[in-house]
Amino acid sequence: MREELITSGRLNPNVDPYLEIWHWQIPLYLFLGGLAAGILFFASLYVILGKENEYRGAVRRAPIIVPFILAIGLGALFLDLRHKLFFWQLYTTIKLESPMSWGAWTLMAITPISIIWVAIHIQEYFPGWEWKNVILRDLNAFFLKNKVGLAWVTIVLSVILGIYTGILFSAFNARPLWNTSILGPLFLTSGLSAGAAAIILFAQSKKEKVVFAKIDIMLIVIELFLIIHMFMGFRASTQVQIDAADMFLGGAYTAPFWIFVVVLGMIVPAILELMELRHKKIPVYIPVVLVLFGSLMLRFIISYAGQMSRWLY
Amino acid sequence: MRYAMAVDTKKCVGCADCVVACQTENNVPIGYCRDWIVEVTDGTYPQLEIEIRSERCNHCDNSPCVRCCPTGASHYVEGGIVKVTPHECIGCGACITSCPYDARYGHPDGYVDKCTFCDHRIQDGLQPACVSVCPTKCMYFGDLDDANSEVSKVLKKRKFKTLIPQAGTKPQVYYLI
Helix, strand or coil, X not given: CCEEEEEECCCCCCCCCCCCCCCCHHHHHHHHHHHHHHHHHHHHHHHHCCCCCCCHHHHHHHHHHHHHHHHHHHHHHHHHCCCHHHHHHHHHCCCCCXXXXXXXXXXXXXXXXXXXXXXXXXXXXXXXXXXXXXXXXXXXXXXXXXXXXXXXHHHHHHHHHHHHHHHHHHCCCCCCCCCCCCHHHHHHHHHHXXXXXXXXXXXXXXXXXXXXXXXXXXXXXXXXXXXXXXXXHHHCCCHHHHHHHHCXXXXXXXXXXXXXXXXXXXXHHHHXXXXXXXXXXXXXXXXXXXXXXXXXXXXXXXXXHHHHCCCCC | CCEEEXXXXXXXXXXXXXXXXXXXXXXXXXXXXXCEEXXXXXXXXXXXXXXXXXXXXCCXXXXXXXXXXXXXXXXXXXXXXXXXXXXXXXXXXXXXXXXXXXXXXXXXCCCEECCCCCHHHHHCCCCCHHHHHCCCCCEEEEECCCCCCHHHHHHHHCCEECCCHHHCCCCCEEEEC
16 A cells, blocks of 8 residues: 655654644633623624613623623633733734734723723612712713713624634634634634523523523524534545544544534524423523533634644645 | 755755754754654555655745734744744744644743744854754755855756645745655
8 A cells, every 4th residue: 555654853842743732721712702702792782772771681781791701811811821921012013914913902902891891880780889989980971971882892892802713713724624714703603602691691581581592592503504614615625624624524523522512512502492482491501501611612622623633744 | 135945855864963953053942843854755565765854944935923923023034034032922822823834832931932044143154053064965055036046056956845835835945856
């Protein structure tokens, strides 16, 4: 049999025998960033649509967790850096061709906005709350008055944040599994789905719960559609992308991907939410936790598998 | 000015002198390397062919590592050499991930490190350390824009290939075949 055997004398740590430069921090951050983007997207959407009072859970209650999850995500990103004391170099330049630069600046903008969003709705959790400081009181009044404008800024930033979590990977043509433009929309949809699921926990009315369960089911269907398209694209592409897809179609990542991401993270919660809509009694947190788990596993598996996929020469 | 290197796969014996010279010259941390030897055995036993290559950063014309760097630490210097400025590098690993040749590594001090074509030696009119020590003289280095440079002359004479040209990186290390 004709064979080609490649032997390399290189054994650089974290690079050989296969790349292992990004560990748990990056997929965890990508999940939290997507979740934050999802929650802020729906919060600002219902302000823009003028339906704030009908969707109090989405607009006023759920965003309380966003600054915290962004802080944890940023902490994970910081832990990932190997030259930590120089992290501020990110903010000395804007590099339009670097997804990571986009991400750093988007986070710089969206983190304070998420804090403002929580601050102007703080009375939802503490009804008697009064801002003691005059400046804070004026700022509060200013943002409340211009809430629709704030919502427009937030919705644009949340979409950039959601898409960027995927583009961060897809911009690397060195890793064939990541090198597909489907990852941007897929991660955005997955983040929106996680956001919708989290909002269900904060929903204030039966109607709000039903609407977000329906939105979540729709997003899961779109995700499945995108996943099928991703693999169709790979299978019809070059050898390295066929090899990348094969990791999920019989290779090492087949079982974890299809069981944890597709079945447990998408199909089962979609069925549970459908049963709920049919008035079956399902504890609400079960589909929510499954969707969040699936979203997290999607990032972990794509992150680790992508680093194993490569060009051979 | 466009610096480039040519490696003669018919002459390279894989002795790894270039690897050791680089590690010594550039104070590469133990356990790491900026250049390395690859052996490709091809064919059906017993009719086998072997190709030996000394590989390193390709100092690509269209470098994904420069493109994806969020701080500008990865940059081009004169002659198209791709370099990293340690005090601008945050060690995010994006460039390591972006390189189809896996030519970069995370230095134990935190920043990302790679081959520099020994630009400190070039400035002194010397050859890169790997080229200057090669016992079979299988490596050629010089300016592609200068038709009389060693590398231009040998690329005119011989057939050559680059590594993964389909990745679109326009690599500037040529392998004579």
